[in-house]
Amino acid sequence: MQLYLHLRRSDQLKTRLKNKRPSFPSYKITFQQRITVSIESIQTALKTVNYPGFSRDIVSFGLVRSVDLVDGRAFVKLAITTSDPSIPNQLKSNVEAVLANIPGVKDSIVEIAVSAAKTPETKTNSNEPAGLPGVRYTIAIASGKGGVGKSTFAVNLACALSQILSVEEPQKKVGLMDCDIYGPSIPLMIGLSGRPEIEGNYLIPMEKSGIKVMSMGFLVDDQTPVVWRGPMIMKTIQQFVNNVNWGELEVMIIDLPPGTGDAQLSLVQTIPLSGSVLVTTPQLAATQIALKGGLMLTKVNVPILGVAENMSYLENSETGERTYIFGE
Numbered sequence: 001m002q003l004y005l006h007l008r009r010s011d012q013l014k015t016r017l018k019n020k021r022p023s024f025p026s027y028k029i030t031f032q033q034r035i036t037v038s039i040e041s042i043q044t045a046l047k048t049v050n051y052p053g054f055s056r057d058i059v060s061f062g063l064v065r066s067v068d069l070v071d072g073r074a075f076v077k078l079a080i081t082t083s084d085p086s087i088p089n090q091l092k093s094n095v096e097a098v099l100a101n102i103p104g105v106k107d108s109i110v111e112i113a114v115s116a117a118k119t120p121e122t123k124t125n126s127n128e129p130a131g132l133p134g135v136r137y138t139i140a141i142a143s144g145k146g147g148v149g150k151s152t153f154a155v156n157l158a159c160a161l162s163q164i165l166s167v168e169e170p171q172k173k174v175g176l177m178d179c180d181i182y183g184p185s186i187p188l189m190i191g192l193s194g195r196p197e198i199e200g201n202y203l204i205p206m207e208k209s210g211i212k213v214m215s216m217g218f219l220v221d222d223q224t225p226v227v228w229r230g231p232m233i234m235k236t237i238q239q240f241v242n243n244v245n246w247g248e249l250e251v252m253i254i255d256l257p258p259g260t261g262d263a264q265l266s267l268v269q270t271i272p273l274s275g276s277v278l279v280t281t282p283q284l285a286a287t288q289i290a291l292k293g294g295l296m297l298t299k300v301n302v303p304i305l306g307v308a309e310n311m312s313y314l315e316n317s318e319t320g321e322r323t324y325i326f327g328e
Contacts, residue, residue, distance in 0.1 A: 037104030042067050042074055045098050050301065051080075052090050052272075065113075072106035074099050079113040088112045132241060132271050134248040135175065139305065140267065140276040142297065144289030146258040149310035150279040151180065154255040155189045157277075161251050162210045172250035175205070178215030179237055179267060180257040187217040194218065202245040214244050241270050268300045275305040282312060282326040 046067070047059045058064055058078065068075040076095060080088065092110050099108040132138060141154040154176065162174040178186035187193060190208050196218050197204040205212040216236065246252070254267065267273070276297050280290035294304055313322040 037069065037072070037074075037102060039067050039069050041102060042069065042076070042099065042105070045102055046076070046095065049091075049094050049098055052087050052094075058091070058095075072104060074102075074105050074108040075111075076108065077111045077113070079115070081115050088114050132246060132249075132252060135246060135252045136250050137274040138252045138254060138271055140254045140256055140273050140297075140302065141279060142256045142276050142293050143258050143279045143286075144291070144293035145280070145286045146183075148258075148279050148281045148286055148290075150258065151178075151185045151189060151255050153277070153279050153308050153310070154253050155186060158190075158211050158251075158253045159209060161253070165250060166210055169250070173210060173212060173248065175212045175246050175249045175252040176214075177240055177252060177254045178213070178217065179240065180255055181216050181236055182257060184215045184217035186213060186215045186255055192218070199245065202243055205244055205246060212246060212249065214240055214246075237267055238270055268297075268302055273302045275303040277305050278307045279310065280307065281310050282324070282328055284327070 043059065043064070046064055047057045049058050050056060051058055051061055051063070063078050063080055065077040065079050066075070067077075076099070078091065078095070080091070082088070092112055095110045096108055099105050099110075139157075141150055141157070143150040158174050158176045165172045165174065176186060176190070178184050180186075190211065190213060192206050192208050192213055194206065196206050196214065203214065205214040206218060207213065254273075256267065278290050278294050278297075280286045290307070294307075297304060311326055312328075313324045315322050
């Protein structure tokens with residue numbers, strides 16, 4: 001009985017002590033990482049914003065006039081030259097989207113000063129992307145390997161488009177720019193010779209069948225080889241864009257030299273391209289290099305409209321049977 005009472009009292013004492021245990025307030029401790037942002041990080045982010053239609057960013061184009069940061073708010077001022085009313089809004093949205101992804105930037109204010117594009121009479125050399133005023137679409141004809149019929153395809157495409165426009169919209173013209181500086185074959189294929197006329201500081205493209213044409217073949221003799229380094233090629237392509245009075249064109253077809261070198265990069269950095277067509281032949285040696293050319297165009301944000309395969313097969317005119325002499 002005494003043992004039972006002792007155990008009973010012990011249990012009661014434990015219960016009383018438990019009920020009288022003081023309660024301590026609980027504190028939730030949180031640690032917030034302090035995020036810092038700098039003007040340099042904003043400028044680095046702006047280098048990822050390409051000018052609409054170009055593969056070149058707005059920083060390298062020299063369009064960023066100032067960058068400031070106040071209490072987590074980013075202030076960016078741009079200055080562009082364009083006659084397209086959609087470009088400022090598109091550029092502003094792209095910049096705001098990039099700034100919103102920078103840790104530490106709470107808000108952003110983007111101001112864009114827009115000046116009208118200069119006409120051919122007043123146009124001066126500038127780092128800003130003036131493009132081809134008056135040209136609606138620009139399509140580059142490219143290939144990885146030479147001798148696959150790229151220039152032939154470019155001439156036929158230009159002629160086909162000119163015929164279509166002559167029926168549907170006769171006032172609209174087609175242009176053909178031969179950027180194959182080392183081997184300009186467009187004049188021979190389209191049937192033009194001579195020298196282009198000059199008005200002021202601008203060349204007047206020669207014309208055949210409603211197609212305005214400019215080529216290095218008009219500027220050098222047939223027996224004179226073009227022995228130039230990369231910078232000269234780049235300068236010539238820029239002059240074909242900026243110092244030729246193309247006028248109003250619906251479509252500009254651009255015949256590129258084979259490969260993925262200075263001429264291709266100069267072109268995509270000088271004018272916005274609506275798209276490109278790759279020309280190849282069935283041989284593995286041609287298709288593998290055409291694939292590399294397509295990857296290059298994709299990396300510089302040029303849409304690939306399609307692939308043209310020349311010399312696909314030899315068809316028997318009597319039986320219609322096809323012989324794939326170069327493979328498939």
